[in-house]
Amino acid sequence: MSVLSTPVTKMIPVARPYIGAEEEQAVIDVLRTGWVTQGPRAAEFEVKFSAYIGCDYSVAVSSCTTALHLALLASGIGSGDEVICPSLSFIATANSIAHTGATPVFGDIDLETYNLDPGRIEEVISPRTKAILVVHQVGLPADMDGILAVAARHNLTVIEDAACAIGSEYNGRLIGQPLGTMACFSFHPRKVLTTGEGGMITTSDAKLAERLRRLRQHAMSLSDVVRHNAMQTTTETYDEVGFNFRMTDMQAAVGITQLSRLSDFLQRRRYLAARYTEALQTLPWLRMPMVPANCRHNYQSYLVRLVGAFAARRDAVMQELLEKKISTRRAIMAIHREPPYRSERWDHALPQTNLATDTALILPLFHQMTESEQDYIIETLQALSS
Structure with missing residues (x-):
């Protein structure tokens, strides 16, 4: 077959986010409320995301990198620990491990799927290994059965880097339910669903979800929504070192609209x-x-x-x-x-x-x-x- 006689006149990009009038209106509506930081729309996005995925809890954050960072911290990963992950991934996967003070240790991939090869994991396990950070590369689910079996033999936590994997399925289940302790999603413009920047952590553990919500907001004991709606004077406390990893209501409004698409x-x-x-x-x-x-x-x-x-x-x-x-x-x-x-x-x-x-x-x-x-x-x- 020959090349088209009329070549394209504009560059065909690798990716292009779809942003319509509904997303624009959703942001305008938020701006007019006066509440533009993390608030009621972020909470609504979490509920609707959980309903779509079929998970118990969703925690909205500022990016998938911060999602992974919080997931690792909430799992007790810290200085001196090792976390196994693929090298074939965006650098944020390893950076999120390094941000905790732990060391990323790389396992090789299955060349057919580009995902971590369960058969190559045990060769890089050491006494310092505490977790496996699995990447569902370009949206294709990794071999979770094999990886979870290795993790069970060595008592390792499994966290899923599902940055690219919204809507993907493994054994008939949507990625994110999750198969490990937590799964982390990205809403970067290169992803299927975008909020510009943004991320989400999903889990079935109520205590983990509660701690993640505190950590994303400077470990504040009371959320802005609770303080705003309080009918008597309230004072929050800060019981540990937290972070500013919040998703804005403007981003969440876009995410809610994108979720419907x-x-x-x-x-x-x-x-x-x-x-x-x-x-x-x-x-x-x-x-x-x-x-x-x-x-x-x-x-x-x-x-x-x-x-x-x-x-x-x-x-x-x-x-x-x-x-x-x-x-x-x-x-x-x-x-x-x-x-x-x-x-x-x-x-x-x-x-x-x-x-x-x-x-x-x-x-x-x-x-x-x-x-x-x-x-x-x-x-x-x-x-x-x-």
Whole structure:
């Protein structure tokens, strides 16, 4: 198939958030109330998020990074501890561990799913290991059965970095119910549901949820809403060192509106992903996403890997596509290659991670992408083979 005779005139981005008139009006409505910080809309977002996920408690925070940080702290992770996580992830995964004073320890991945390989976890467990921070990479659920089995053998806490995984399913359950003690979501503009910035922690533990709510607001014993509605003078206390990790009511109002659109977002992304897979699976130099039978992908990103002679040409292929107004991204960074986390320990210990980060890329996929834009991308990729 030849490249379209009429090329696109504007750059096709990797991702684009969908923000409509309803989101705009929701923010205006909040502004007019005069309550713009964490308040009644944030509480409403938490309730509606819990109802969607099917979890007991949701705690809204300022980002997924702060969500992970609080989840680790609430699990008792601190200085001298080690937490196992994949290196193939955005650096925030490791940073959240480092912020607690603990040390991130990297396990290698399964190259088919780009998720932590349960069979490689025990080789990096030490007497200092206290937890496993599992990433559901680009929205594809990790092998939680295998990971939880390892954690049970070694008495380790499991926390899910579900930054990309809203709407994804594992064994028929939505990610976030959660499978570990807590799951943490991101609402960054690259994610399926966005509030600009923002995050959410889900848990089934009432005491954890209560502590998380205190910690996100300087460990204040009384929330702003409680003090505002009090009919007699109240004085709060601060019983431990907390943080300012609050979500604003403006963000929450956008999140509530986005949540009502989520079913459409997921349906569209899965449709576009299926079109990519059907059209590109015949290209011998591309490996399509592999989705295990017990998982349902939300396709937060459509990730492909170059193999054979094309594997060494990944960056050149990205440049060729960019020159044709198709934006791509290297698939996922390898944290162990970045200066804060470099160590001789990882030089040869993560071969699958290294291969994935060097040979994979992310293709454009977003709610508003048209079939004609996608056809142009597909035909451009097919032309690279000729």
